[in-house]
Amino acid sequence: MSTTDLSTQHNDPSFSSLWEELNWRGLVQVSTDAEALQETLDGGPITYYCGFDPTASSLHLGHLVQLLLLRRLQLAGHHPIGLVGGSTGLIGDPRQTSERVLNSRETVAEWVNLLREQVQRFLSFEGDNPARMVNNLDWTSQLSAIDFLRDIGKNFRVGTMIKKDIVAKRLNSEEGISYTEFSYQILQGLDFLNLYRQYDCVLQTGGSDQWGNLTSGTDLVRKAEGATVHAIGTPLITNSDGTKFGKSEGNAIWLDPELTSPYAFYQFWLNTADADVADRLKVFTFRTREEIAELQRLTEEEPFRREAQKVLASDINTLVHGPEATRKAIEASAAVFGKGSFEDLDEDTLAAVAAELPHAEVAPGEHAVVDLLVATGLAESKSAARRTLKEGGASVNNRKLSGEDATLTADDLLHGRFALLRRGKKNLAAVTVGS
Structure with a gap:
């Protein structure tokens, strides 16, 4: 650690x-x-x-x-x-x-x-x-x-x-x-x-x-x-909706990076609700009340920027896991939101990203993206998957795919075993290749 x-x-x-x-x-x-x-x-x-x-x-x-x-x-x-x-x-x-x-x-x-x-x-x-x-x-x-x-x-x-x-x-x-x-x-x-x-x-x-x-x-x-x-x-600590803080379906958020990865830890804080973020900054960071008041103002006036959540996630991740792990988590988060490159992520970080997403495990070899969209839950049926591909609404590792017959090959795999499939802008899933 x-x-x-x-x-x-x-x-x-x-x-x-x-x-x-x-x-x-x-x-x-x-x-x-x-x-x-x-x-x-x-x-x-x-x-x-x-x-x-x-x-x-x-x-x-x-x-x-x-x-x-x-x-x-x-x-x-x-x-x-x-x-x-x-x-x-x-x-x-x-x-x-x-x-x-x-x-x-x-x-x-x-x-x-x-x-x-x-x-x-x-x-x-x-x-x-x-x-x-x-x-x-x-x-x-x-x-x-x-x-x-x-x-x-x-x-x-x-x-x-x-x-x-x-x-x-x-x-x-x-x-x-x-x-x-x-x-x-x-x-x-x-x-x-x-x-x-x-x-x-x-x-x-x-x-x-x-x-x-x-x-x-x-x-x-x-x-x-x-x-x-x-x-x-x-x-x-409870959330503004009354739910217990730090629990997701009964799973604790651990300080050990082997139990909760720095990426998952960062995402937990990044997903803090606007109504809770000022209170979290008070308890979990060393930001001054002047700094927290400014971040609260930004949350109220420009909530789409999520500036307070970014500061909260960065501060606490750095506190618990260090600046290098935080840098990697931020890069991974940017890639997840389509604003960065999955190719730049190291294998451990990419594995942590994949673990947090809907995913499908496949055998080595070439696979039709139509099948993978269905297997990962990104499409309800093969016909819906074909329609997505035809309309140019799918990508692999943030690279747009074209054509209903698109395939995933070994060349598409990151670190030899990961591929990130996206439908539209917000729907992301992972494909992992088993041995």
Whole structure:
């Protein structure tokens, strides 16, 4: 994975305080005492953390909100801790509907390393306030069951624990909740207590859907140490139509380029609705409010240019995948829209483009374009395909075809196995040649 260029990142100096900017960007849905928290953030440097559980081999867009919040706090001079949950990942926080399938210790250990590498790319480990990475398995593995129950468990009240939103939902469900997942909030509270004792950590961030777990930590530190610590819950990002952000038919948008290609990642942001783009710029980029206001104006006055979406897609793709991958994604996007050359794309980028399009796989050899238009879904029938070809409405690799008897040969294949068929201006499909 590429290395994120942190030197270009800055908080917006037009705000009177960090707290004001965080709220303007829509990053605070819920928090502990807001006035006290603002005073804490505006005072001397503090240590804060966010935890990431290895329940998959990669982080996704929901985690990116937390990574950027960690970075914004670091830019303000505070000391970040990135926690990867080697122990909590063995359990997993309770899901909305059913018990998680527990992963093996070996799998979780492997995912811990992968997530650690991802988190590290978004934080600076140099300067006056370098980031620190920790693994909660380092302290939980040393606890005996008796010590855990005597020293930690005694601070939790079952009545309070079952009132947590996710626990209450699961208790009222048909499946219920196991003691394992019920205990997750105790383990997360233990993380905060340990980081408070070891590093004087006084703030935890996380998604607002984790608020019950976040407050388990603040409550535990108060009971065990008599200290006041804080938590910030960021809003769950949703689209203007109310749908969940970052999901398409149940598929997450991953930060790992092997799971979501830089091209697909770029296209995801480029397709942001006009009604959502300003909010996305606030949360996911370091653009100033003056820059975002100008992009919002362009969206309202010249929506056809999609300038805000282009800036959003370029900024975030560069942040996550680097400038070279972004350049390739932009070139591929131009070719898809008929304004660039598919021949200039490298094989991996072309494969990523093909994966996002309707496609048909064919055997090596010569193929009638009429058949391919039907096979890829670009034409409903052979007669419709012939009519398209007769009218000059089809192209291969952005090169117009003529005649109803047009064929696709080996000479038309890019990198020996891809061809991009187009009907009209907007309908595009891929043909891939199998071995």
